[in-house]
Amino acid sequence: MCLLVVEDGFSPKEVWEQVEKLHKITEKPTEDFIVVLPLRYKPESYLFNCYTMESLFSELAKKRDATPTNQRSADETHPETSRTGNHSETKVNLVLLGMSGTGKSASGNTILGKTKFLSKASSKSVTTECQAAETVIDGTHVRVIDTPDMFDDKIKSSDKRHVTKCKQLICQSDPCVYLLVIHVSRFTDGERDILRKFEAAFGPKAKEQTILLFTRGEELQRAQMSFEDYINSCQSELKNIVQQCDRRCVVFENKTLRQHQVTQLMQTVNMMLNKKQKQ
Numbered sequence: 001m002c003l004l005v006v007e008d009g010f011s012p013k014e015v016w017e018q019v020e021k022l023h024k025i026t027e028k029p030t031e032d033f034i035v036v037l038p039l040r041y042k043p044e045s046y047l048f049n050c051y052t053m054e055s056l057f058s059e060l061a062k063k064r065d066a067t068p069t070n071q072r073s074a075d076e077t078h079p080e081t082s083r084t085g086n087h088s089e090t091k092v093n094l095v096l097l098g099m100s101g102t103g104k105s106a107s108g109n110t111i112l113g114k115t116k117f118l119s120k121a122s123s124k125s126v127t128t129e130c131q132a133a134e135t136v137i138d139g140t141h142v143r144v145i146d147t148p149d150m151f152d153d154k155i156k157s158s159d160k161r162h163v164t165k166c167k168q169l170i171c172q173s174d175p176c177v178y179l180l181v182i183h184v185s186r187f188t189d190g191e192r193d194i195l196r197k198f199e200a201a202f203g204p205k206a207k208e209q210t211i212l213l214f215t216r217g218e219e220l221q222r223a224q225m226s227f228e229d230y231i232n233s234c235q236s237e238l239k240n241i242v243q244q245c246d247r248r249c250v251v252f253e254n255k256t257l258r259q260h261q262v263t264q265l266m267q268t269v270n271m272m273l274n275k276k277q278k279q
């Protein structure tokens with residue numbers, strides 16, 4: 001692992017320049033350099049791959065567990081530290097929810113690393129039925145559930161059926177994380193009270209298990225805007241949704257299959273499940 005530890009108050013631009021320098025010197029891809037964030041930092045839409053301290057320990061524990069015991073040094077084998085920082089589950093449901101055209105299916109394909117869900121530009125809904133597909137990411141068995149738009153007020157008669165089907169597809173014995181998908185450049189009137197509609201469908205505690213997944217991250221990069229700036233300058237209804245979800249956010253660029261965005265999503269998932277387990 002190539003870890004780059006940065007100090008509190010670091011400049012993301014300067015760190016990215018350092019990563020690019022290291023890439024030029026070593027010829028390793030920039031994704032191989034993992035920036036270890038100071039304690040109070042959360043993984044944001046940085047250009048570089050990063051770990052929080054918690055996710056670093058979780059990754060190290062995973063790597064340690066994958067190493068045969070006879071290859072470990074004596075001081076590594078204390079059983080009480082063998083799963084440090086990692087929730088004990090190795091399976092998780094990820095449910096993609098949100099308005100039509102936000103990029104739910106595209107995000108599902110990015111997570112799966114292959115095209116399993118139909119995703120295309122369209123003036124009408126593309127996904128019409130809930131579907132599930134599975135993959136394994138760093139040893140975690142991930143069940144991805146793609147859904148049609150269940151929050152469009154115009155399709156009230158069908159949304160209950162979709163909610164029921166979606167719940168049937170969730171593997172109940174495993175933890176469930178909802179990914180509320182939002183297009184970075186298009187926050188619509190219908191999305192203003194999406195959390196209320198979401199809670200009505202999935203229960204009042206569902207938002208405690210929710211991560212906001214913003215698509216078209218490349219548009220932020222083009223505008224040279226950090227995710228922090230985006231949230232600080234967005235309309236109050238969106239800010240409110242971010243606050244209500246405890247600022248658990250990830251940014252995806254679905255046009256480029258960048259593994260590090262899936263890694264960051266899984267770090268956020270792990271952190272959330274670890275926290276929930278400790279409560």
Ligand SMILES: Nc1nc2c(ncn2[C@@H]2O[C@H](COP(=O)(O)OP(=O)(O)OP(=O)(O)O)[C@@H](O)[C@H]2O)c(=O)[nH]1
Nearest residue numbers: 100101102103104105106120121125126127216254
């Ligand atoms: N440039 C860019 N395009 C994206 C991104 N995510 C999704 N898209 C495009 O947005 C369009 C809609 O994406 P879908 O994945 O079909 O959206 P959806 O939310 O599943 O839509 P419904 O199935 O209708 O509910 C497609 O043309 C995608 O290629 C992204 O991060 N960047």
Ligand SMILES: [Mg+2]
Nearest residue numbers: 104105126127
């Ligand atoms: Mg879709």
